[in-house]
Amino acid sequence: MDAFLLEAAINGLLLAGVLALLTLGLNLIFGVIDVVWIAYADLVMCGMYAVYWLFVVFGWPLPLAFAVSVVGVAVLGVLVHLLIIAPILGSAPINQLLATGGLLYFLQSFATLIFTTDFRNIGVRLPVIEIGGIYISYSRLLAFGVALAGAIALYLFLKRTYIGTAIRAIAQDREIIGLMGVDQRRIYLVTSAIGGALAGLGACLLALQYDVHPFIGNTFGPLIFMICVLGGLGNMIGGFIAAFIISQIIAIGGYYFSTELSYVLAFILFILLMFIRPQGIVGR
Amino acid sequence: MKERRIAALAGLAVLLALPLVTPAYFLHLLIQVLLWGFIYTAWSVMGRFGLVSLGHGAFMGIGAYVPALLWNYFDVTPWLGIPLGVALSALLGLIIGYPCFRLRVVGHYFALVTLALGQVVLLSIVAARDITGGSLGLTPRSIGHSWYALQFPDKTYFYAIALMVWLVGLLAWRWIDRGIGREALEAISDDEEAAAAIGIDVTREKLRVTVISATLTALGGAVFGQYLMYLNPETVSGIGVSLQIVFAAIAGGMYAMLGPTVGALLTIALTEGLRVWFGANFVGAANTIYGILLILFVVFMPRGILGWLEAARRPRAAATSPAE
Numbered sequence: 001m002d003a004f005l006l007e008a009a010i011n012g013l014l015l016a017g018v019l020a021l022l023t024l025g026l027n028l029i030f031g032v033i034d035v036v037w038i039a040y041a042d043l044v045m046c047g048m049y050a051v052y053w054l055f056v057v058f059g060w061p062l063p064l065a066f067a068v069s070v071v072g073v074a075v076l077g078v079l080v081h082l083l084i085i086a087p088i089l090g091s092a093p094i095n096q097l098l099a100t101g102g103l104l105y106f107l108q109s110f111a112t113l114i115f116t117t118d119f120r121n122i123g124v125r126l127p128v129i130e131i132g133g134i135y136i137s138y139s140r141l142l143a144f145g146v147a148l149a150g151a152i153a154l155y156l157f158l159k160r161t162y163i164g165t166a167i168r169a170i171a172q173d174r175e176i177i178g179l180m181g182v183d184q185r186r187i188y189l190v191t192s193a194i195g196g197a198l199a200g201l202g203a204c205l206l207a208l209q210y211d212v213h214p215f216i217g218n219t220f221g222p223l224i225f226m227i228c229v230l231g232g233l234g235n236m237i238g239g240f241i242a243a244f245i246i247s248q249i250i251a252i253g254g255y256y257f258s259t260e261l262s263y264v265l266a267f268i269l270f271i272l273l274m275f276i277r278p279q280g281i282v283g284r
Numbered sequence: 285m286k287e288r289r290i291a292a293l294a295g296l297a298v299l300l301a302l303p304l305v306t307p308a309y310f311l312h313l314l315i316q317v318l319l320w321g322f323i324y325t326a327w328s329v330m331g332r333f334g335l336v337s338l339g340h341g342a343f344m345g346i347g348a349y350v351p352a353l354l355w356n357y358f359d360v361t362p363w364l365g366i367p368l369g370v371a372l373s374a375l376l377g378l379i380i381g382y383p384c385f386r387l388r389v390v391g392h393y394f395a396l397v398t399l400a401l402g403q404v405v406l407l408s409i410v411a412a413r414d415i416t417g418g419s420l421g422l423t424p425r426s427i428g429h430s431w432y433a434l435q436f437p438d439k440t441y442f443y444a445i446a447l448m449v450w451l452v453g454l455l456a457w458r459w460i461d462r463g464i465g466r467e468a469l470e471a472i473s474d475d476e477e478a479a480a481a482i483g484i485d486v487t488r489e490k491l492r493v494t495v496i497s498a499t500l501t502a503l504g505g506a507v508f509g510q511y512l513m514y515l516n517p518e519t520v521s522g523i524g525v526s527l528q529i530v531f532a533a534i535a536g537g538m539y540a541m542l543g544p545t546v547g548a549l550l551t552i553a554l555t556e557g558l559r560v561w562f563g564a565n566f567v568g569a570a571n572t573i574y575g576i577l578l579i580l581f582v583v584f585m586p587r588g589i590l591g592w593l594e595a596a597r598r599p600r601a602a603a604t605s606p607a608e
């Protein structure tokens with residue numbers, strides 16, 4: 001195996017970390033609230049703009065800008081739930097999906113309106129590490145590490161705390177949970193906030209690597225949905241595995257053909273897998 | 285019924301007379317309303333039965349790109365190219381639809397499969413940039429006024445074409461609305477298992493409306509390409525277009541024949557109004573308002589404007605007709 005292929009594979013692995021983190025957020029919301037947030041990637045876009053604005057325009061220190069952005073997107077997540085999802089919680093799932101489709105339209109257009117379509121970069125250049133002829137960008141390594149840490153923190157939260165346990169219980173049986181004395185509305189709000197926070201964290205990590213523009217959500221949004229469904233909607237471990245598979249297909253496909261074709265390949269694989277295993281690759 | 289027929293004929297007469305009195309700019313808007321109205325109607329043909337496609341840009345893209353590419357590279361007349369593109373689109377609808385319906389991929393799973401389909405077509409067009417021009421777009425070779433190339437600098441011709449195509453869409457809608465298949469499809473969208481149990485061929489019924497919808501959408505894309513003489517992957521197959529189709533159809537009301545056309549009228553009036561009002565540097569304004577409206581429509585008025593008006597007029601009939 002030559003060094004370039006290995007480099008592509010390693011970069012794919014590092015990309016998978018961030019994708020897995022976003023997939024976790026989306027999966028959590030789907031598993032608990034039973035809603036598909038089509039606009040999830042656009043919440044990430046908002047987070048990236050928040051980082052850019054706080055850090056570059058207001059000149060805040062980067063860690064503070066990151067922290068505020070994560071909190072900001074978490075609040076946004078709560079607002080999405082309160083304003084859009086909660087009023088139509090009882091209607092057909094497809095209506096909820098369409099309502100968040102409206103949110104996607106709104107966020108992208110609103111961002112175009114106030115930020116224009118210019119590509120903006122926070123201008124932080126982290127060094128590149130060379131190991132035996134393979135170049136790995138430090139920002140990707142950092143993103144991978146933080147994403148992994150975030151996933152572990154979420155795991156511990158779900159396993160060790162009362163609210164975490166209630167969240168897992170609601171994902172397993174929506175009907176019975178009310179009888180156990182758990183306040184469903186509060187759980188939904190907490191879940192939306194965590195989902196938002198994960199999008200915000202993903203935004204910070206992506207802002208280190210990519211320019212932000214109003215339509216950046218379109219580039220990886222469909223991808224994370226696909227990963228979610230492949231892993232089995234609501235199944236967090238499955239989503240994690242699927243993130244690694246998909247990003248390898250994209251990285252190695254991009255090495256052999258072109259980036260677009262490797263995406264085409266990944267989407268076709270997704271469609272085929274939906275027919276063969278609609279419950280996801282690790283589903284029961 | 286008689287009054288309705290007279291009203292329809294009068295409306296048609298007005299539409300036929302319009303190009304004689306309207307300036308070119310309004311004619312351009314009218315053509316757009318008719319063509320988008322046609323595409324939204326095509327979407328509603330399946331959307332009203334709970335088959336929500338987020339990837340109609342795929343069909344539109346194929347319908348638009350196939351004739352343009354054949355014309356540019358092989359001098360094939362659009363009279364052949366358009367049927368070919370439409371046929372390919374129908375075939376794609378069949379290839380995607382059959383396994384989906386056979387294996388019971390429904391609800392948001394179906395929506396996500398169609399979303400992926402739209403991405404496949406979009407990214408394929410971008411990837412084949414040596415032929416299609418990629419993200420820069422494609423301009424069909426212009427030869428002036430020609431029936432052979434289906435190119436008419438005079439907008440009146442395209443107005444007539446758009447009007448015809450739109451009427452075809454309405455007829456298709458009406459045919460499905462009046463047919464026996466409608467009952468079957470409504471039963472399916474209410475409860476698929478139960479529908480299958482009473483002997484409805486679920487796969488066949490769904491496939492029929494899907495292929496009709498794909499065919500009409502591709503035709504709309506093809507006519508659009510001939511009219512605008514410029515194609516861009518994002519504007520024919522992007523997520524934005526696919527969502528715009530869904531939004532306008534819902535806003536107008538996908539359960540009424542003229543609903544999708546009302547949606548087209550509404551969205552184009554909004555875009556143009558805001559453009560004239562605020563000027564071109566206020567690009568995102570129209571879409572920002574669309575987004576908010578889409579949310580409001582889904583939350584408060586899932587039957588659309590026309591559906592809502594009809595329900596207000598005939599409360600009893602509305603109670604029995606299919607809701608969301």
